[in-house]
Amino acid sequence: xxxxxxxxxxxxxxxxxxxxxxxxxxxxxxxxxxxxxxxxxxxxxxxxxxxxxxxxxxxxxxxxxxxxxxxxxxxxxxxxxxxxxxxxxxxxxxxxxxxxxxxxxxxxxxxxxxxxxxxxxxxxxxxxxxxxxxxxxxxxxxxxxxxxxxxxxxxxxxxxxxxxxxxxxxxxxxxxxxxxxxxxxxxxxxxxxxxxxxxxxxxxxxxxxxxx
Ligand code: PRT
Ligand code: ZN
Numbered sequence: 054x055x056x057x058x059x060x061x062x063x064x065x066x067x068x069x070x071x072x073x074x075x076x077x078x079x080x081x082x083x084x085x086x087x088x089x090x091x092x093x094x095x096x097x098x099x100x101x102x103x104x105x106x107x108x109x110x111x112x113x114x115x116x117x118x119x120x121x122x123x124x125x126x127x128x129x130x131x132x133x134x135x136x137x138x139x140x141x142x143x144x145x146x147x148x149x150x151x152x153x154x155x156x157x158x159x160x161x162x163x164x165x166x167x168x169x170x171x172x173x174x175x176x177x178x179x180x181x182x183x184x185x186x187x188x189x190x191x192x193x194x195x196x197x198x199x200x201x202x203x204x205x206x207x208x209x210x211x212x213x214x215x216x217x218x219x220x221x222x223x224x225x226x227x228x229x230x231x232x233x234x235x236x237x238x239x240x241x242x243x244x245x246x247x248x249x250x251x252x253x254x255x256x257x258x259x260x261x262x263x264x265x
Pocket of ligand 2: 104105
């Protein structure tokens with residue numbers, strides 16, 4: 054394979070900025086009919102559009118050589134891949150939130166409580182680090198409504214502006230992880246892919262510098 058294969062989010066919060074980064078790096082995507090894959094004329098790169106959750110696995114398996122995902126997804130999935138560069142977009146934090154009227158006076162509050170989240174691995178790490186024993190309820194979405202319907206005493210979810218928490222009567226009390234989009238790579242790239250990654254990285258760093 055003469056090209057480097059990159060996996061980016063198919064649609065969602067990272068899509069626009071990922072495509073914009075490629076464009077700013079002078080990489081023009083050919084708008085093919087195929088929505089799973091795109092080629093480019095002016096850089097030996099093939100772009101795969103995937104769900105963000107699947108990207109670390111595809112990079113571990115070398116289906117894609119590199120990928121763009123949030124650090125939150127990368128650390129939750131624990132796949133064999135390496136972070137090569139922070140990209141400066143998709144910034145958010147994974148936070149603990151509780152009902153606004155709760156008397157929260159530190160992490161000990163969480164002892165024996167039920168915590169709803171879509172990030173069980175990161176939450177368990179956070180609890181272990183703080184020597185807290187609590188019950189984790191893994192749910193697949195709409196985490197912010199869990200306390201209101203009696204499913205949990207606290208939640209751990211992504212926050213950016215905080216308005217979702219506010220609208221659901223919750224307050225942010227701890228940060229579990231600060232996150233942004235990162236470029237990840239397969240751990241055993243071939244010489245050609247390695248060379249193309251370096252070329253791409255050189256351009257990314259120039260773009261980042263120009264944006265600051
Ligand atoms: O379909 P696919 O699985 O690919 O997408 P997804 O629905 O899992 O992810 P998506 O598109 O919602 O988010 C992709 C990535 O964007 C996340 O993994 C984060 O790395 C990053 N990101 C940045 C965010 C946010 N900011 C964010 N605010 N992801 C989610 N949110 C949520 C937040 O949890 C809240 O529910 O957006 C809502 C609004 O946030 P507030 O705080 O501004 O109200
Ligand atoms: Zn996802």
